[in-house]
Amino acid sequence: MKNNYSVFSLIKNAFSYHENWQRAWKDPAPKKEYDTVIVGGGGHGLATAYYLAKKHNMKNIAVVEKGWIGGGNTGRNTTIIRSNYLWDASAGLYDHALKIWEGLSQELNYNVMFSQRGVMNLAHNLQDVRDLKRRTHANRLNGIDAVYLSTEEVKKFCPIINTSPDIRYPVLGGTLQRRAGTARHDAVAWGYARGADEMGVDIIQNCEVKGIRRKGDSVEGIETTKGFIKTKKVGVVAAGHSSVIANMAGLRLPLESKPLQALVSEPVKPIIDTVVMSNAVHAYVSQSDKGELVIGAGTDDYVSYTQKGSHQIVEGTLNAILELYPIFSRMRMLRQWGGIVDICPDASPILSKTSVKGLYFNCGWGTGGFKATPGSGDLFAHTIANDEPHKLNAAFNLNRFVSGDLVDEHGAAAVAH
Amino acid sequence: MFVINCPYCGERDQQEFKAGGEAHIERPKQPTELSDDEWAEYLFMRKNIKGIQFERWNHAHGCRKWFNMVRDTSNDEIKLIYKMGERPPSE
Numbered sequence: 001m002k003n004n005y006s007v008f009s010l011i012k013n014a015f016s017y018h019e020n021w022q023r024a025w026k027d028p029a030p031k032k033e034y035d036t037v038i039v040g041g042g043g044h045g046l047a048t049a050y051y052l053a054k055k056h057n058m059k060n061i062a063v064v065e066k067g068w069i070g071g072g073n074t075g076r077n078t079t080i081i082r083s084n085y086l087w088d089a090s091a092g093l094y095d096h097a098l099k100i101w102e103g104l105s106q107e108l109n110y111n112v113m114f115s116q117r118g119v120m121n122l123a124h125n126l127q128d129v130r131d132l133k134r135r136t137h138a139n140r141l142n143g144i145d146a147v148y149l150s151t152e153e154v155k156k157f158c159p160i161i162n163t164s165p166d167i168r169y170p171v172l173g174g175t176l177q178r179r180a181g182t183a184r185h186d187a188v189a190w191g192y193a194r195g196a197d198e199m200g201v202d203i204i205q206n207c208e209v210k211g212i213r214r215k216g217d218s219v220e221g222i223e224t225t226k227g228f229i230k231t232k233k234v235g236v237v238a239a240g241h242s243s244v245i246a247n248m249a250g251l252r253l254p255l256e257s258k259p260l261q262a263l264v265s266e267p268v269k270p271i272i273d274t275v276v277m278s279n280a281v282h283a284y285v286s287q288s289d290k291g292e293l294v295i296g297a298g299t300d301d302y303v304s305y306t307q308k309g310s311h312q313i314v315e316g317t318l319n320a321i322l323e324l325y326p327i328f329s330r331m332r333m334l335r336q337w338g339g340i341v342d343i344c345p346d347a348s349p350i351l352s353k354t355s356v357k358g359l360y361f362n363c364g365w366g367t368g369g370f371k372a373t374p375g376s377g378d379l380f381a382h383t384i385a386n387d388e389p390h391k392l393n394a395a396f397n398l399n400r401f402v403s404g405d406l407v408d409e410h411g412a413a414a415v416a417h
Numbered sequence: 418m419f420v421i422n423c424p425y426c427g428e429r430d431q432q433e434f435k436a437g438g439e440a441h442i443e444r445p446k447q448p449t450e451l452s453d454d455e456w457a458e459y460l461f462m463r464k465n466i467k468g469i470q471f472e473r474w475n476h477a478h479g480c481r482k483w484f485n486m487v488r489d490t491s492n493d494e495i496k497l498i499y500k501m502g503e504r505p506p507s508e
Contacts, residue, residue: 241467243463243464243465243466243467244467247464247466252458252462252463252464253462253463253465254457254461254462254463255463255465256438256463256465257465257467257490300436301435301436302436302472303436303438303465303466303470303472303490304490304493305467305490305491306490306491306492306493309418310418310431310432311418312418312432342465345460345461401457401460401461401462402453402454402456402457403453404453
């Protein structure tokens with residue numbers, strides 16, 4: 001039984017110099033057999049295991065992770081959470097996640113520092129204005145809070161933006177989702193890990209999957225660096241490495257894995273109290289609680305698994321940031337890093353059964369999976385437990401690439417991919 | 418970010434080039450005969466290999482010619498560059 005985190009436990013542990021905190025999760029050796037194995041110990045994988053145990057009463061579950069939990073894209077993203085997607089299927093999926101975010105810290109008894117500081121998307125040309133207005137209308141029809149802002153309202157909401165009409169890409173307007181915001185990415189992985197561990201999920205780190213053993217059309221188990229693990233159900237949540245795992249099972253996925261970069265500045269006093277995204281000039285910026293500016297850059301256009309991107313991508317993003325925020329001209333950047341994102345041709349995720357019985361994939365989140373973490377885990381757990389998708393993720397099946405019923409969020413999702 | 422040896426122009430920075438994805442995907446000879454599954458395979462499914470991958474590149478800000486490349490996607494090391502229409506080398 002886990003001790004409850006509270007202000008009292010904080011005070012109590014302060015007297016022992018914070019040296020006697022209970023372990024948040026165990027470090028077990030893998031058992032010979034599990035009912036379900038989740039491949040990938042990032043936010044989505046841990047959330048899947050958590051909801052399998054919590055909502056579907058499954059007891060014998062393992063999460064295998066080749067590195068350490070939350071060490072991949074969960075710890076590498078820019079922590080933006082929003083649900084202002086254009087299409088109905090996407091709106092349903094992402095707003096489901098946003099609703100879970102709103103109560104997540106209480107549910108997990110773990111402060112994920114979810115901050116509904118609003119996300120603003122800027123328009124820089126006439127087409128942007130039309131697209132953003134259309135998306136605002138679509139959002140409101142789907143019950144998602146969204147408002148369209150004039151240039152003056154943008155300036156009022158975020159005064160440091162340069163709204164002068166004589167810059168290269170002037171701000172012509174924007175949209176605002178007030179329920180959107182940010183959360184602490186590491187805490188999300190740790191909170192789900194702690195919650196899953198409490199319900200008996202084995203979280204096995206430093207355990208890389210080397211093969212998937214099939215018996216005809218069914219899954220028999222997985223080969224790992226810690227030996228063979230027998231199981232009838234495998235849920236793969238391996239982000240950039242999804243294709244690698246799929247190839248092991250003899251499947252092909254419609255994915256390309258590309259490096260995506262982000263960077264943070266030196267910490268400064270509070271200067272920007274919201275998240276501002278600009279699709280057209282590709283500049284995303286928010287400020288962390290530590291005071292660092294968190295800046296998201298774009299992907300490179302070639303397949304690579306190197307977790308580093310090209311210099312000119314960062315340069316392009318910083319050019320745009322400087323034009324929009326001249327006040328940042330003397331900021332120094334502290335760290336830069338890359339993550340490998342798996343992008344679908346329609347820029348929408350895959351949460352789906354496959355042609356192999358007992359093998360499920362949750363992938364293709366591309367450049368924006370963090371925001372969906374709780375919803376993705378919840379819906380993927382439903383899909384695995386019932387061997388059928390939930391109605392909210394039914395549209396995100398693998399078969400859409402055969403039927404042609406794509407959820408085309410390229411450009412429509414208020415973000416460039 | 419790396420340097421690419423264009424078969425027509427010589428060594429140039431990677432940012433002059435456009436990646437064109439997986440190479441040697443042949444357009445179906447009889448498109449009208451294709452099933453939906455075969456179309457999906459041709460249009461969308463990719464090997465997306467971690468390791469040695471065959472791919473196409475275009476010298477977009479140079480001679481604008483296409484060529485093939487063998488590259489290790491786990492470390493971005495270029496193994497071989499050969500012209501369009503040439504057969505892929507065996508492993």
